Amino acid sequence: MTGPDWLTLSIILPLFGAVAAFILPRAAAGLGLTTVAATTLCVLMMADQVAALGAVTVPLGGWGAPLGIELRADGLSVAMLALTGMVGLLVSVSAIDAFAGDRTARQRQYFWPLWLLLLSGLNGVYLGTDLFNLYVMIEIIALAAVGLTVLGGTREALRAGLDYVYASILGALLFLLGVGLIYLQLGRLDFAGVIAAPPSAAMTAALAVMFVGLALKTALFPLHVWLPAAHANAAAPASALLSGLVVKGALYIVLRLAGYMPALTEDILTLIGLMGAGAVIWGGIQALRAERLKLLVAWSTVAQIGLIFVALARAGERGLSDSWKAAALLILAHGIAKAAMFLAAGRIKDEIGHDRIRDLDRSPIRPTLAQVTFALAAISLIGLPPSLGFIGKWQLMEGAMMAGYWHWVAITMIGTLFSVAYFSRVLAGFLRFDRVRGGPLAEHHGWSGADAAPLILASAAVLLGLAAGPIIAFIDLGAGGAMP
Amino acid sequence: MxxxxxxxxxxxxxxxxxxxxxxxxxxxxxxxxxxxxxxxxxxxxxxxxxxxxxxxxxxxxxxxxxxxxxxxxxxxxxxxxxxxxxxxxxxxxRPVPRAVAWLNAGLALAVMAGLGVAILGSPLRVTGLEIAVAEAMPLSGVENPVTAVLLNFRAYDTLMEVVVLLSAVIVVWQIERGAGPAPAPSLGPVWQGFARLTLPAAALVGVYVLWAGAEAPGGAFQGGAMLAAIGLMMLLTGLYRPHPDHRGLARLLFVLGTVAFAATALLVAGGGRASFEYPPSYAKTLILLIEALVTISIAVTLTALFHGREPVALKGDLRHDP
Missing domain, CATH: 1.10.287 (Helix Hairpins)
Structure with missing residues (x-):
């Protein structure tokens, strides 16, 4: 290792920030924003190191794996960290605005410690190389995420939060069971040991138990039931963090293990793909039926996560690396676009006063910038060029067509059609003016500085598609045979 | 046998x-x-x-x-x-739909089958990390292998477990607040006498368990839990009543262990050493210091979790108070 230890810092720094924001509630917002910015800076420095060296490993305590725990940053880790940093920074900026004022003083006081703990946990997952350590990290993520879910304190949010706790704890316990079973077989828990393990039925079963736990945490159909209510009832910045970042933690672990596990059989991959296909269709139908804007956005998360699993499954044993890249791109695209969309939905709800989809076109107030943000985010989520979502879907379909998996191509197309349909319900409401009631149309009402952060995010989701080449090349850094 | x-x-x-x-x-x-x-x-x-x-x-x-x-x-x-x-x-x-019940049963059976395969298919004896632990013991600074693993070899995991506890108390405080008497069964005056007699002994046992952790079974989590029992006793007998003014101190005590642990991890780094790499000659001192502070945090946090809410004076609103 050369230079400062950016890996450890990017985990410990948010921890100190959380502590500071917790013991100094009045300065929480300033401390929080500063910490998130500093952590993002750490990630940028780390990106520089990784670009130069390929992969960076830090043996914590100097012991080295398998006795001790190692942190490892490679292209994919840094891409996830950068996603977290970028989305986190912009959500933080809009959180300052969303929680300003006396009425939300308590939410402001608790948002920052919880969000910074979440940041620490997420960064820890992306840098972790030890299965038990990943378990501890997803526990931190789960607790902080539940806290963020119930931040608003409404009855619905509390109820959704309780369901979320049950799902989350059950998922974590299943993961832990799998970890225990793997230790039983291998006597070690570091990635290198797990990769080198000879394939066996027992090993597959242990990984399957872990996968069920992770599927529960990332809300893969049919284990998604907790997600829509939890994401739809949280405060807007919390929803953005939950949908944009939190579900990606468990998703990343699946992606990471899938990349290392050539032992996965075609049958298992097909099963995962089928669950993903179920999510794409069921999530699409529910999003079409949703009556509230935030609920629609939450159901679209279920569908999009399904699509990511289709990407993971579609190439079978051949060409796993291609599907892996498609999945990684879709994760990045969804993280950015969904965070922007939830922030925009929150802004629209604040300005209009409700988020009933059928009454969107009756409002004389048109928060134009928030609506533009929503539309841009929808472009990336639907997968129109040149957005990042487009590149991800293109990679997915191209690979699937080359391998002759036409059914996965069909599923991707169906998912795209669904997303066009349900987002059109909202966009049509934005563009219709003939049903406006009460007062003259105040088209330019409801602009504010708070629209800037979500707009930047949504624009990034669209424009980053133009930089897809370098992004894919970066994700590839340190991947493959170079594992310790 | x-x-x-x-x-x-x-x-x-x-x-x-x-x-x-x-x-x-x-x-x-x-x-x-x-x-x-x-x-x-x-x-x-x-x-x-x-x-x-x-x-x-x-x-x-x-x-x-x-x-x-x-x-x-x-x-x-x-x-x-x-x-x-x-x-x-x-x-x-609400009755659960039959289809959902069957689906749940099917999924649960599948998970159980997975567990069965994994357990039955495992070799009976695998050498875990025992040998690696035994080899590294002389450098760990302590004699109890469990403490060595928890506070030296895998100190990072343990730090994050302390953070889990901290997260829990923050979430609980966020969800629930109120300054009235806790809705806990209150014990009668006889118990106060009992508490006064037993508390010093319990404190002694808790501190002993912590101290013994260096050489024998025991350590921060166990010692902290025993000290937390004292906190519970004080809450239940009314010897201590949480007050809004105590919140600042409580917050400091919650984070004490996390801060000391994380700060040590960063401060020992440098000069060729990685984070968390304690110099062997200071390892025992550092470990005991961290454990002592973490024990205090664990004890106070567990007590606060039992109390279950942030002591805030609410304006005329004594919800949850009978």
Missing amino acids: SDALLLFDLLLALAVVAIAAAALLVRDAFAMIVLFVVFGLLSALAWVRLAAPDVALAEAAIGTGLTGALLLKTLHHLRARGMAGWQPGAVAQ
Whole structure:
């Protein structure tokens, strides 16, 4: 290792920030924003190191794996960290605005410690190389995420939060069971040991138990039931963090293990793909039926996560690396676009006063910038060029067509059609003016500085598609045979 | 192994399973909690038989003692709020659709089958990290291998577990607040005398368990749980009443362990050493220092979790107070 230890810092720094924001509630917002910015800076420095060296490993305590725990940053880790940093920074900026004022003083006081703990946990997952350590990290993520879910304190949010706790704890316990079973077989828990393990039925079963736990945490159909209510009832910045970042933690672990596990059989991959296909269709139908804007956005998360699993499954044993890249791109695209969309939905709800989809076109107030943000985010989520979502879907379909998996191509197309349909319900409401009631149309009402952060995010989701080449090349850094 | 011990182990294993089944099947909430506590104590015994005294101590103190107290408090809370006839069955008023029930059963069976395959397919004896631990012990600064793993070899995991506890108390404080008397069963004046007699002894035991952790089973989590028992006693007997003015101090005590642990991890780095790499000559001092501060944080945090809410004076709103 050369230079400062950016890996450890990017985990410990948010921890100190959380502590500071917790013991100094009045300065929480300033401390929080500063910490998130500093952590993002750490990630940028780390990106520089990784670009130069390929992969960076830090043996914590100097012991080295398998006795001790190692942190490892490679292209994919840094891409996830950068996603977290970028989305986190912009959500933080809009959180300052969303929680300003006396009425939300308590939410402001608790948002920052919880969000910074979440940041620490997420960064820890992306840098972790030890299965038990990943378990501890997803526990931190789960607790902080539940806290963020119930931040608003409404009855619905509390109820959704309780369901979320049950799902989350059950998922974590299943993961832990799998970890225990793997230790039983291998006597070690570091990635290198797990990769080198000879394939066996027992090993597959242990990984399957872990996968069920992770599927529960990332809300893969049919284990998604907790997600829509939890994401739809949280405060807007919390929803953005939950949908944009939190579900990606468990998703990343699946992606990471899938990349290392050539032992996965075609049958298992097909099963995962089928669950993903179920999510794409069921999530699409529910999003079409949703009556509230935030609920629609939450159901679209279920569908999009399904699509990511289709990407993971579609190439079978051949060409796993291609599907892996498609999945990684879709994760990045969804993280950015969904965070922007939830922030925009929150802004629209604040300005209009409700988020009933059928009454969107009756409002004389048109928060134009928030609506533009929503539309841009929808472009990336639907997968129109040149957005990042487009590149991800293109990679997915191209690979699937080359391998002759036409059914996965069909599923991707169906998912795209669904997303066009349900987002059109909202966009049509934005563009219709003939049903406006009460007062003259105040088209330019409801602009504010708070629209800037979500707009930047949504624009990034669209424009980053133009930089897809370098992004894919970066994700590839340190991947493959170079594992310790 | 002698036959008598084998018989004992068999009986113990049977009892653990039977009590677990009984706890799931019994309809009365209080009986359920009592069975859960018995289950925990028997599990602790099982851990002793498995030669894992550290786990046994943690199971008895946290998994059984504190969790049991939390469950009893929750039951009291439910009954105080007019759910006196609360029964586990009463919650599921809406019948679960048959299809959902079958789907759940199918999924649960699939997971169980997976567990079965994984356990039956595992080799009987795998050398874990015992050899690596034994080799590194002289450099760890302590003599108890469990403490060496928790506070040196895998100190990062332990730091993050302390953070889990901190996250929990932050979430609890965020959800629930109020300054009135806690809706816990209050014990009569006789108990105050009992508390005054037993508290010093409990404090002594807690500190001993912490100190002994360097060479023998024990350590921060177990010691902290025992000290937390003192906190519970003080809350229940009314010897201590949480007050809004105490919040600042409470916050400092919650974060004390995390800050000391994380700061040490960063400060020892440099000069060729990685984060968390304690210089062997100072390792014992650092470990004991971290453990002592973490113990304080754990004790205070667990007590606060039992109290269950941020002590804030609410304007004329004493919700949840009977």
